[in-house]
Amino acid sequence: MFHSKDSRDTAPDATAVAALTRTAAQTLTEQLAERFAARIRDRLLAPGARLPSVRQCAAQHGLNPSTVVAAYDLLLAQGLVEARPHRGFFVRERAPLRDADAAAPAAAPAALRRAAPLSAATLIRGMFHPSGSLPQPGMGVLPPEWLESSFMPAAVRKVSGQKALAESSLRYGEPMGDGHLRRVLAARLQSLGLPADPTQIITTVGATHALDIVSRTLLKPGDAVMVEEPGWAVEFARLDALGMRILPVPRGPAGPDLAVMARYCEAHAPKLFVSVSVLHNPTGYCLSPASAHRVLQLAQQHDFHIVEDDTYSHIAPEHATRMSVLDGLRRTIYVSGFAKILAPNWRVGYLVAPPELTERLLDTKLLATLTTPSLLERALAHCIESGQLRRHAERIRTRLDAARSRSVKLAQAAGCRFVAEPSGLFGWVDTGVDTEALAQRMLDEDYLIAPGALFHAARAPSTLMRINFATTQDAAFWKVFRRLVAS
CATH class of the missing domain: 3.90.1150.10 (Aspartate Aminotransferase, domain 1)
Incomplete structure (x- = not known):
């Protein structure tokens, strides 16, 4: 049996993992509390997350329930968790609800009344610090x-001769992005059926940056935004951090719930709809042509823009339906990138917008990043032109x-x-x-x-x-x- 200074615990069974062991430096209570505290600090336990019940935690770690209670008390004293009567222990929210959330009408969906937790950080931090x-x-x-390949290093070497390296390193690149890459992207988009001129293309630091540019350009805090649900966790968290009112639209096999969208349009006058038409995350659904046409009709009727995130275009089925193609970039803004398929750390993404929006979107990009790394953009252009990416x-x-x-x-x-x-x-x-x-x-x-x-x-x-x-x-x-x- 294991014994601590403050409790007595039975030995863990054969299925218990990462067993806590009493040491002279730390009691079992302190070790358990620190394990949860580290997860809370690393946001592997997000604000609002519920801790295991005392009984569950004791069974998982082979501990006496009194040790778990003592550990949770330590977390309470540190201000990391809160106890809710008859419900258990929850990670404390790090910021209070905004006034706008508290004042939201009772008829509004739950997402309007309460800020979405920034739980997307769990997955992001996991990318940088795998377990x-x-x-x-x-x-x-x-x-x-x-993703390992020989052609990517070769492309970098090809575009980084001494003269080219000096030019790309000692000067800012083109504000809209490398001109050669934008011409190559325009040709690629033509193959998808999306007629886009290079002057409509703005390169970004990944697709997420492109989404952020659109949000900061077209929206102001308090605006309503329709987002598919289930949906990309980062998008919910990002929009919430910008102060937007999130209107979750149920996503089905053929597309978003059109009846829900219509009700939102009448009640909340949304400014934007964010959609993943092809290989939707997390369901894998692809938009049907009929649903796409109806969404575009709603956008025209109720005067909102559509952001189409085509992050997974490189692994998508041929002839998949895209609203940007059907719309011809009138109310749609197309977003994509290459982190998922080619080089995550190159962080090359782009957006394609209606001509009347490009200058506003470019201003937002310049205020945040000035330009994007032209050397890697040129290397990417070579990978596409040579057929290596395909x-x-x-x-x-x-x-x-x-x-x-x-x-x-x-x-x-x-x-x-x-x-x-x-x-x-x-x-x-x-x-x-x-x-x-x-x-x-x-x-x-x-x-x-x-x-x-x-x-x-x-x-x-x-x-x-x-x-x-x-x-x-x-x-x-x-x-x-x-x-x-x-x-």
């Missing part, structure tokens, strides 16, 4: 080894198809049910258990998962989970998953 060497099911990117994407699609097949079989064997037809990079599965609670137990096993609550504007318990097909084809993960779900 270990294991493949991470919750990640939103392809494994680094999938062949690389084809190899990725083939490899992803095989990984998806294996992951689907493993997930189903582990008792998961796919809520959406498996497609693209992500799977949207029902686990049958609270995945936010499961996420904390998975961290003890060095696995970072993406619970369903992350993909909703307002936090609520969910049994859903997003999986990355490229990182869930390892049977070892699913073995741990089955054990924790069953315990």
